[in-house]
Amino acid sequence: MTKKGVLLLVVFIFIIVSFLPVLTLLIKSLFPNGNFSIENYVVLFQSSRTWILLRNSLSLAVVATVVTLFLGIPLGILFSKTNLPFKELFTLLFTIPFIIPSYMIAIGWFYALAPQGILTRILGTHVTEIMLHHFFGFPGAVLVMTSVLLPVVVILTMTYLGLVDPKLEEAARLSSGWILTLRKISLPIISPGIFLAGLLVFALTLGEFGVPSFLRYNVFPVEAFTQFSAFYNFGAATAATIPLGIIILLIVIVERYFLRKRTFELIKGTGKEEKITIELNQWKVSILIFVIVFAAIIVFIPLGSLISKSVSLVACRETFVRSMDSVLRSLVYSSIGATLLTLFGFFLGYLLERKVFHFAWAIDSMAFFLFALPGTVIGIGLISLWNNPATNFIYASAAVIILGYIAQYAALGERMMAATYAQIPTSMEEAAQITGVGWFRRLVGIVAPMAKRGLIATWLIGFLFCSKDLGSTMMIYPPGHDTLPVRIFTLMANSPEEIIAALCVLMLGIAFLPLCALGVIFKKSRVKS
Amino acid sequence: MRRVYLFFLSFLLISSSKSYLSWAEEVVVYVSEDQVFSEPILKDFEKETGIKVKPVYDTEEAKSTGVMNRLIAEKDNPQADVYWANEPIRAVVLKQKGISAAYFSPNAKDISAQFKDPEGYWTGFSARARVFIVSAEGAAPTSIHAYTDKKWKNKAVIANPLFGTTTSWIAALFTVWGDEKTKSFLDRIKLNEVKISTSNGESTTFVINKQFAFSLVDSDDATNAVRNGKGVRQIYPDQEAGGLGALILPNAAVLIKGGKNPENARKLMDYLFSPETERKLAFADCAQIPLHPGIQTPKDVKKIEEIRPMKVDYETVAKKLQEIQAYLKDWVGY
Numbered sequence: 001m002t003k004k005g006v007l008l009l010v011v012f013i014f015i016i017v018s019f020l021p022v023l024t025l026l027i028k029s030l031f032p033n034g035n036f037s038i039e040n041y042v043v044l045f046q047s048s049r050t051w052i053l054l055r056n057s058l059s060l061a062v063v064a065t066v067v068t069l070f071l072g073i074p075l076g077i078l079f080s081k082t083n084l085p086f087k088e089l090f091t092l093l094f095t096i097p098f099i100i101p102s103y104m105i106a107i108g109w110f111y112a113l114a115p116q117g118i119l120t121r122i123l124g125t126h127v128t129e130i131m132l133h134h135f136f137g138f139p140g141a142v143l144v145m146t147s148v149l150l151p152v153v154v155i156l157t158m159t160y161l162g163l164v165d166p167k168l169e170e171a172a173r174l175s176s177g178w179i180l181t182l183r184k185i186s187l188p189i190i191s192p193g194i195f196l197a198g199l200l201v202f203a204l205t206l207g208e209f210g211v212p213s214f215l216r217y218n219v220f221p222v223e224a225f226t227q228f229s230a231f232y233n234f235g236a237a238t239a240a241t242i243p244l245g246i247i248i249l250l251i252v253i254v255e256r257y258f259l260r261k262r263t264f265e266l267i268k269g270t271g272k273e274e275k276i277t278i279e280l281n282q283w284k285v286s287i288l289i290f291v292i293v294f295a296a297i298i299v300f301i302p303l304g305s306l307i308s309k310s311v312s313l314v315a316c317r318e319t320f321v322r323s324m325d326s327v328l329r330s331l332v333y334s335s336i337g338a339t340l341l342t343l344f345g346f347f348l349g350y351l352l353e354r355k356v357f358h359f360a361w362a363i364d365s366m367a368f369f370l371f372a373l374p375g376t377v378i379g380i381g382l383i384s385l386w387n388n389p390a391t392n393f394i395y396a397s398a399a400v401i402i403l404g405y406i407a408q409y410a411a412l413g414e415r416m417m418a419a420t421y422a423q424i425p426t427s428m429e430e431a432a433q434i435t436g437v438g439w440f441r442r443l444v445g446i447v448a449p450m451a452k453r454g455l456i457a458t459w460l461i462g463f464l465f466c467s468k469d470l471g472s473t474m475m476i477y478p479p480g481h482d483t484l485p486v487r488i489f490t491l492m493a494n495s496p497e498e499i500i501a502a503l504c505v506l507m508l509g510i511a512f513l514p515l516c517a518l519g520v521i522f523k524k525s526r527v528k529s
Numbered sequence: 530m531r532r533v534y535l536f537f538l539s540f541l542l543i544s545s546s547k548s549y550l551s552w553a554e555e556v557v558v559y560v561s562e563d564q565v566f567s568e569p570i571l572k573d574f575e576k577e578t579g580i581k582v583k584p585v586y587d588t589e590e591a592k593s594t595g596v597m598n599r600l601i602a603e604k605d606n607p608q609a610d611v612y613w614a615n616e617p618i619r620a621v622v623l624k625q626k627g628i629s630a631a632y633f634s635p636n637a638k639d640i641s642a643q644f645k646d647p648e649g650y651w652t653g654f655s656a657r658a659r660v661f662i663v664s665a666e667g668a669a670p671t672s673i674h675a676y677t678d679k680k681w682k683n684k685a686v687i688a689n690p691l692f693g694t695t696t697s698w699i700a701a702l703f704t705v706w707g708d709e710k711t712k713s714f715l716d717r718i719k720l721n722e723v724k725i726s727t728s729n730g731e732s733t734t735f736v737i738n739k740q741f742a743f744s745l746v747d748s749d750d751a752t753n754a755v756r757n758g759k760g761v762r763q764i765y766p767d768q769e770a771g772g773l774g775a776l777i778l779p780n781a782a783v784l785i786k787g788g789k790n791p792e793n794a795r796k797l798m799d800y801l802f803s804p805e806t807e808r809k810l811a812f813a814d815c816a817q818i819p820l821h822p823g824i825q826t827p828k829d830v831k832k833i834e835e836i837r838p839m840k841v842d843y844e845t846v847a848k849k850l851q852e853i854q855a856y857l858k859d860w861v862g863y
Contacts, residue, residue: 129738216727322568389606396608479557479608480583490586495565 003439007356010347011363018370018407021381028384029238040235041242054243057219060138060212061205064145068201071294072150073194076157077182078287082278090291091158092519093299095151099511101468101485102148103210104504108302109135109144110214111309111497118305141217145205147298152204153197160193161186166276178278196255203251203372206244209471210489220244221374221471241377248372252365303508309501319502323487330467330484330510333398337405338462344406345413345458350447352414353421367411375471378407382476396478404472409465413458420454421447457521460514467510484510555581556793557608559596561615562780566815573809574800580793585609597623600785604628610788611797613780617644618697620651620781621847630786632795636802640820641833644779646844653779654802655810655817658836659698660775661764662736662751663743670743672767677717684742686724686732690857694729694747694778699857700850701776701841715860725861737761747778752816752829765836774839779820780810 029040044050075094079087097105112119113132120128134140164186172181187194209221220240227237280287310316348367351360370378382404386395394400424447432442448455470485477486488503560567564586571582587595597619600612604626612629614620623629624646631649644653663669675681688695702711724741726732732744733751737759751763767773782798784791800806807819811826818833819826826832 383602387603387606392606395606474588477585479559479585480581482586490564490588492588495563499565 004356006440007347007351010344011351011357014344014348014363014406014410015366017403018410019366021378021385021403021407022370022373023381024385025238025377025381029235032235040239043236044239044242050240050243053218053220053223053240056138056217057206057244058247060141060145060217060219061202063138063142064149064205065198065202067142067146068149068153069194069198071146072153072197073157073187075150075291075294076154076161078291079154080158080161081182081186081275082280082287084280084284084291085288088519090295091151091154092515093295094154095515096299096303096508096512097147098149098151099464099468099515100504100508101210101470101488102144102208103214103470103489104306104507105147105302106140106144106211106214107492107500107504108304108306109140111305111501112301114497118301118308136215137217140215141212144211144215145208147302148211149201149204150298152200153194156193156197156200157190160190162275164189169276192258195258199251199255203248206247207372207374207471209374209376209474221376224374224380225376225475237380238377241374244374244377248369251372252369255368256361256365306501306504306508309498310505312498312502315496315498315502318496318499319506322491322499323484323503323506326482326484326487327506327510329398329481333401333405333483334463334466337402337409337466338459340402340406341409341413341462341466342417342455342459343413344410345415345417345462346448346451346455348410348414349417349419349421350443353418354426364411364414367414370407371409371411373408375404375408375469375473376475378404379472379475382407382472398478398481400476400478401473401481401483404476405462405466405469408469408472409462412461412465416458416461417451417454420451420458423454424450453521457518460518460521463514464511468507554579554793555583556610556790556797557583557585557788558611558613558797559585559587559600559609560613561587561596561619562613563615563815566810566813567613569813570801570806570809574797578796578800580796582797600628601626607785607787607789609785610790610794612783612785613801614651614783615780616657616694616697616778617651617653617781617843618700618778618847618850620783621646621844622851623783624648624650624844625847628786629783630788630791632784632798634795634799634802636799636804639822640802643838643840644777644820651781651783652798652802653781654820655807656777656779656820656833657694657815657817658748658765658775658777658831658838659694659745660748660751661743661766662733662746662754662761663764664736664739665760665762669762669764670766671764671769673745673773675743676723676745677714677721679721681721681742683722683724685721686726686735686741686744687718688726688729688732688744688746689861690725691854691861692728695745696850696857697778697846698745698776700846700853701839703849703853704841704845705773705839712856719860733761749815749817753814755829756814756816765831767839768837772837774837776839776841777818777833777836780817 030036030038032040078084079091084090111117113128113135114120115125117128119131135143168185168189169181172185176184207221208219209225212219213222213225220243223240224237227240310319348363351357352364382400385391386400386403388395394403428446428450429442432446437445468485469483470489473483473486474489477483482490484503484507488500488507491503492500558571560571567586568584571584574580575582585596585599597612597614600607600609600623603609607628612620612623620629629650632652633649634652637645637652637654640653644656646652661670670678670681676685676687690696690699699711699715702714706714724735726735726744729746729750732741732746733754735741736744737754745766748763751761754761755763765775767775780801782801784794784798788794804819804821804824807817807821808824810817811819811824811830816827816830818830818836820833822834824832
């Protein structure tokens with residue numbers, strides 16, 4: 001099969017697996033009783049509740065993005081450019097909330113603020129009662145989303161700062177201090193990267209279901225779930241996602257036309273020169289204390305609450321008895337999901353980076369659109385497409401969960417592999433081509449070995465995202481196929497807190513292994529470069 | 530590495546084919562009752578019969594109607610064999626939509642006819658009641674009319690009537706009092722500045738924290754709060770002679786039409802209706818009221834014969850519940 005043939009086949013499968021469910025959903029909402037009608041949409045836009053939801057969704061996304069950028073950029077600078085002690089450990093620490101289902105951080109905070117919680121013991125009941133009152137709602141949602149998405153900004157800031165040509169900074173340092181150099185040289189250069197980080201935080205917050213649902217803050221993803229699950233209104237559930245879809249489309253357009261070219265230019269242009277370090281001197285101790293206190297607030301309080309709550313023999317035994325099947329399923333499904341994401345990423349990333357077709361940008365935009373779309377919506381789409389006797393072998397099996405993973409996270413594999421291919425010179429392939437080696441052999445024999453590290457990183461990131469998925473899995477898991485995040489979510493109603501905490505800690509353990517592996521890969525990459 | 534993948538792949542294939550081919554020794558059950566209470570019962574059934582139970586549980590966020598709606602979505606492609614509803618109204622909705630099949634279990638013959646569908650489309654067992662949770666000390670209401678009494682203005686709370694058992698309670702009032710009287714009652718509730726909470730659990734917390742004087746909640750919420758020493762007690766409303774009575778909401782089991790394992794489904798339903806299951810659910814933290822007469826209960830769980838129940842026909846309540854959805858959305862301002 002030719003190069004174009006293989007890539008076209010992959011694109012075709014990707015569209016069937018990922019985009020068709022959402023398209024089916026949209027079509028069904030326009031034909032509520034078999035006849036064309038826009039009634040669902042008229043009702044939606046006439047309802048005052050729509051505008052409240054829009055205001056809630058947008059204000060949460062905007063405020064969480066601003067706060068995350070405000071905190072994440074300085075941390076990224078500290079961990080990337082300074083001689084702050086233990087900065088690798090801090091990077092790992094701040095990443096932990098991102099690798100577990102976000103609602104678990106909310107649970108951790110809830111336990112910390114409870115009458116017997118860590119914070120109540122320190123601050124007293126009076127203070128934590130007031131905090132708890134505000135926690136359920138907008139402030140709590142902002143706090144949790146900031147803790148969860150902070151690593152996105154920190155890591156992207158670190159990555160892009162690492163790519164800035166040090167000569168530019170050295171030149172600036174001749175006439176000014178570090179603060180001015182960062183403000184006038186480094187940060188403006190990496191501004192597309194920072195903007196991308198902000199956009200990702202905005203999109204991920206906008207599509208978040210678990211946290212607003214737990215904290216009873218009404219946003220569109222929760223509304224879609226409620227309309228479908230509590231009212232069984234397919235049309236209204238779909239319509240509820242349309243305003244969100246429009247916002248996500250705008251994000252895709254912004255990302256496509258204003259960011260992608262510039263961020264890729266940055267990656268291609270630099271990155272191999274020796275980095276220079278900012279000496280913190282007399283500020284070192286105070287900044288270190290500040291970072292420790294901040295880590296204590298963002299990471300230790302919620303996770304510490306979960307861990308301390310889970311330290312009980314009964315809870316551990318119950319957790320083992322009640323959830324081993326779900327743990328095994330989570331591991332297996334996430335592994336298969338990660339493998340398929342890597343496979344799609346391998347081909348789609350190639351398509352995107354080597355610009356094999358003119359429409360590569362459309363596939364990329366489609367993948368990014370699905371990534372930003374709430375999982376609950378993708379779940380409803382999968383039900384509407386696969387729930388019929390002819391396709392029951394998919395709907396009634398774990399395959400439907402895996403399809404959900406691919407639909408939601410294909411953009412991750414595609415983008416990561418595109419970034420990997422960008423580091424592999426095309427001349428290697430061209431040389432092999434001249435000697436008559438076919439495309440598939442070039443891909444397997446030359447490109448794949450050179451992209452090995454990128455492939456492993458893609459697999460690990462894919463595994464992390466699949467293992468913590470809740471939105472789509474919650475909607476579609478077939479009988480007897482619940483994963484660990486789903487099991488924790490369904491057990492939460494009236495279950496003893498110790499068991500929920502122990503399950504969350506177990507989830508943390510599952511996510512921690514690939515995180516450590518990723519850390520090793522990136523460390524090796526840095527040493528090598 | 531290849532071996533690891535082969536293992537993963539075979540696990541997926543086996544689990545997929547098992548669920549698709551639906552082996553004879555399994556039963557698929559969709560459950561609205563809280564997982565923490567229902568799962569041990571299902572595990573016991575597995576142990577005693579050797580029949581594998583494959584459950585799908587509801588979440589609090591879906592307001593205990595998520596799996597029922599999934600059953601409706603799967604009408605033409607049924608996946609479940611049994612639906613364990615946490616109240617009979619949803620079971621009636623399934624009957625009306627032609628999703629359930631009739632089954633008269635021999636184990637349910639001693640359960641009062643009031644808690645069973647005469648045509649066998651659902652059967653009730655282990656019930657909750659709608660009760661007041663109030664502070665352990667001080668004055669307390671004894672009738673639901675307290676919600677409209679100026680004495681309790683701005684001091685009462687009730688869960689969102691769009692969801693769960695509060696919807697059923699309001700629909701029941703519509704069937705007992707009629708539209709006009711119930712709408713007037715609800716209007717006066719608003720005028721009396723009754724707070725609307727997101728759930729019965731939140732209402733319970735509000736009363737425990739003394740933010741509100743009382744709330745109508747489910748008896749399991751109230752009993753749990755009492756057992757945990759939260760400084761509250763529960764009161765069955767309108768228990769005087771000739772009084773309205775407390776709404777009783779039994780669990781209900783439904784046989785799904787077209788399910789792939791009808792025999793095992795019947796076995797599971799028989800198990801759920803057994804006096805032993807009712808006893809277990811009475812002693813569990815959900816503190817449910819057995820519907821079989823003479824079953825041993827803990828001291829804080831009333832026997833069904835000690836309660837004055839609200840006289841309702843669940844089929845009529847279910848019809849009313851669907852009729853008043855738009856009115857309730859409007860009332861809540863949804």
